[in-house]
Amino acid sequence: MKALVWHGKRDVRIDRVPDPSLLNARDAIVKVTSTAICGSDVHLYDGYIPTMREGDILGHEFMGEVVEVGDDVKNLAIGDRVVVPFPIACGGCYFCENDLWSLCDNSNPNAWLAEKVYGQAPAGIFGYSHLMGGYAGGQAEYVRVPFADTGPLKIESDLDDEKVLFLSDIFPTGYMAAENCNIQTGDCVAVSGCGPVGQFAIKSALLLGAGKVIAIDRFPDRLALARDNELVETINYEDVDLQEALQDFTAGRGPDSCIDAVGLEAHGTGPIYAYDKVKQTLKLQTDRPTALRQAIFACRKGGTVSIPGVYGGFVDKTPLGAAFNKALTLKMGQTHVHRYLRPLLQTIEDGRIDPSFVISHRLTLDDAPKGYEIFTQKKDACHKVVMRTIH
Amino acid sequence: MPNAETSVASHQEEHRRSDAKHKHLKNVDQVERWLSIGLGTLIALLARRKRSRFSQILLSATGGGLVWRGVVGHCPIYQSLAVDSQQVRHAAGKLFAEPEPIHVHKTLLIRRPLDEVYAFCSLPANLQLVVRSAERVERLADGYQRWYLRGRGGFRFSCDIEITEDQENNHLISWRSRPNAPLNVQGFLSCKKGRDSKETEVRASLSCDPPLGVIGNLAARSTLPIAEQLVAESLRRLRQILEAKELPTIEGQTSGRAASKSQKHKNRDDDSVSRAQRQHNAEDDLEHELEDRVRRRVEYRDSDGRILH
Numbered sequence: 001m002k003a004l005v006w007h008g009k010r011d012v013r014i015d016r017v018p019d020p021s022l023l024n025a026r027d028a029i030v031k032v033t034s035t036a037i038c039g040s041d042v043h044l045y046d047g048y049i050p051t052m053r054e055g056d057i058l059g060h061e062f063m064g065e066v067v068e069v070g071d072d073v074k075n076l077a078i079g080d081r082v083v084v085p086f087p088i089a090c091g092g093c094y095f096c097e098n099d100l101w102s103l104c105d106n107s108n109p110n111a112w113l114a115e116k117v118y119g120q121a122p123a124g125i126f127g128y129s130h131l132m133g134g135y136a137g138g139q140a141e142y143v144r145v146p147f148a149d150t151g152p153l154k155i156e157s158d159l160d161d162e163k164v165l166f167l168s169d170i171f172p173t174g175y176m177a178a179e180n181c182n183i184q185t186g187d188c189v190a191v192s193g194c195g196p197v198g199q200f201a202i203k204s205a206l207l208l209g210a211g212k213v214i215a216i217d218r219f220p221d222r223l224a225l226a227r228d229n230e231l232v233e234t235i236n237y238e239d240v241d242l243q244e245a246l247q248d249f250t251a252g253r254g255p256d257s258c259i260d261a262v263g264l265e266a267h268g269t270g271p272i273y274a275y276d277k278v279k280q281t282l283k284l285q286t287d288r289p290t291a292l293r294q295a296i297f298a299c300r301k302g303g304t305v306s307i308p309g310v311y312g313g314f315v316d317k318t319p320l321g322a323a324f325n326k327a328l329t330l331k332m333g334q335t336h337v338h339r340y341l342r343p344l345l346q347t348i349e350d351g352r353i354d355p356s357f358v359i360s361h362r363l364t365l366d367d368a369p370k371g372y373e374i375f376t377q378k379k380d381a382c383h384k385v386v387m388r389t390i391h
Numbered sequence: 392m393p394n395a396e397t398s399v400a401s402h403q404e405e406h407r408r409s410d411a412k413h414k415h416l417k418n419v420d421q422v423e424r425w426l427s428i429g430l431g432t433l434i435a436l437l438a439r440r441k442r443s444r445f446s447q448i449l450l451s452a453t454g455g456g457l458v459w460r461g462v463v464g465h466c467p468i469y470q471s472l473a474v475d476s477q478q479v480r481h482a483a484g485k486l487f488a489e490p491e492p493i494h495v496h497k498t499l500l501i502r503r504p505l506d507e508v509y510a511f512c513s514l515p516a517n518l519q520l521v522v523r524s525a526e527r528v529e530r531l532a533d534g535y536q537r538w539y540l541r542g543r544g545g546f547r548f549s550c551d552i553e554i555t556e557d558q559e560n561n562h563l564i565s566w567r568s569r570p571n572a573p574l575n576v577q578g579f580l581s582c583k584k585g586r587d588s589k590e591t592e593v594r595a596s597l598s599c600d601p602p603l604g605v606i607g608n609l610a611a612r613s614t615l616p617i618a619e620q621l622v623a624e625s626l627r628r629l630r631q632i633l634e635a636k637e638l639p640t641i642e643g644q645t646s647g648r649a650a651s652k653s654q655k656h657k658n659r660d661d662d663s664v665s666r667a668q669r670q671h672n673a674e675d676d677l678e679h680e681l682e683d684r685v686r687r688r689v690e691y692r693d694s695d696g697r698i699l700h
Contacts, residue, residue, distance in 0.1 A: 133641065
């Protein structure tokens with residue numbers, strides 16, 4: 001089969017590799033019909049996530065058709081159309097039982113390695129480094145899905161792939177980011193980063209009752225995409241002083257909640273950004289927390305900072321003193337996608353949201369390396385790349 | 392006016408504090424102190440031979456400093472680096488001291504009821520699945536079990552153990568190696584109710600008396616992290632089998648590495664042989680063997696020897 005293979009920093013290629021096979025009784029093989037490039041794939045592409053190995057297959061946003069099931073998979077049949085959540089979860093551990101699926105105790109075969117880095121191991125993730133289990137990803141023609149009796153969501157309606165594909169990651173991720181803000185009717189929510197997750201966080205905040213959403217980015221096309229609702233204001237942080245603008249929008253109180261939908265490769269301005277770049281280049285820190293610092297600084301006293309943007313290691317100069325003295329609540333983590341699959345599918349089926357609004361580029365799997373290039377460099381007003389596989 | 396008893400107590404307390412302070416300041420080992428005095432004296436004497444006034448002062452100061460360091464037993468550089476050579480020597484001394492038993496303990500919560508966990512653990516065939524390095528277990532005529540293990544680098548060895556206690560009431564299983572075995576190993580696995588009836592707390596312990604005196608002690612202590620890893624990994628596998636009913640694996644999965652190693656790409660769409668035929672194709676034997684091996688490893692049995700699903 002063809003698959004997108006990681007060969008090193010900024011070097012991904014479509015290679016022919018052996019087809020996947022069932023390795024456990026709870027596995028299924030899915031013939032991928034649609035797959036997408038996620039903003040967090042860019043961290044792998046740019047070489048910021050450790051424990052990648054040459055030859056790893058990328059991709060954790062995908063859906064397709066079941067072509068083979070293991071002996072213990074009773075809820076799926078060959079021919080079923082499924083969306084697969086990006087975290088892999090066993091369904092039987094303490095965390096799965098408590099709806100904390102991305103913290104599954106049993107799905108990461110390299111738990112010992114993750115424990116050394118994080119203290120405890122999070123769940124395995126498709127195509128997201130050996131720290132997260134080393135599973136082959138879904139930017140391929142076929143993919144092996146472990147614990148297939150727990151994760152995949154059957155799509156029984158005739159909704160197009162483009163409308164349901166993002167249930168695998170970015171829609172639930174944006175939704176959980178907004179839900180973590182504990183939004184009260186009329187609240188003001190600031191969202192840093194208007195990439196796909198930021199866009200879904202904005203939509204979700206409005207679904208959850210926010211009275212005003214402030215979208216922050218530096219790309220006019222992304223801000224324009226966010227500004228499709230009269231309740232959304234936008235700030236281009238390259239044009240104004242961000243902190244002053246946020247205080248102005250909220251009459252000096254600060255946003256009730258701030259969402260950092262940027263993560264470890266944040267862009268910024270001024271000497272602090274240069275300092276972060278130098279430290280990251282010299283491997284003295286792994287992540288650039290520019291958006292996180294801004295969120296903590298801007299958020300109103302007693303507010304919530306929610307972090308759906310991915311962080312992998314260590315950050316420097318994080319204003320914990322501000323977070324402490326303003327009594328902020330910080331909420332974060334990989335998305336518990338399984339928790340949101342059915343409710344969010346319902347919102348799509350009800351027509352309350354059409355997730356395909358974020359797609360800017362439609363390619364085939366063969367064009368995946370080009371997709372990575374334009375998405376990473378934000379060329380051609382690229383917001384989201386979706387790739388169809390041709391079987 | 393304080394009485395005599397109070398005065399003595401006060402004096403003793405002051406003396407104790409002074410001792411503690413003095414002791415706290417010492418961070419240079421006794422042997423190193425003598426070396427420091429000797430070296431300092433040598434450098435100070437060397438200073439007299441130097442013509443340059445600057446060199447004389449520099450060497451005298453260095454030598455004097457080393458002598459002072461040796462006499463008082465305190466080194467400000469060590470203090471700033473939080474180093475105490477007395478402790479370093481003590482730690483090094485332990486490695487070469489008479490062997491002391493090594494103990495490893497780990498505890499884990501498993502989201503299964505106590506009776507189920509204990510029933511599983513009481514069968515050696517099940518525990519064989521839990522210990523990654525175990526290849527097979529044989530029951531010997533004299534009541535011992537022979538465990539065939541594979542260590543790092545494929546090194547194979549066996550170990551005979553006997554179950555010394557299997558207390559169903561206390562949910563405790565203890566075991567030890569043969570009394571005259573080259574490596575004296577013992578351990579236990581105990582289960583108790585966790586925070587609720589759905590949860591069991593499992594504690595595993597491994598103890599070992601290092602053989603071969605000082606050399607064995609050195610070897611055993613240097614491999615302690617491996618033993619800790621072995622116990623932690625075994626408990627994790629126990630939890631995976633009981634909670635997830637299988638061991639998560641990526642062994643044998645496809646990748647770009649597999650592609651570069653083998654030119655034989657089995658492709659679903661290109662293959663003209665039907666899927667049913669392909670499953671019986673000899674070319675797939677290796678793949679099936681792998682699948683079977685993984686599946687076999689996660690089958691576990693109840694007390695009647697039936698496979699549980």
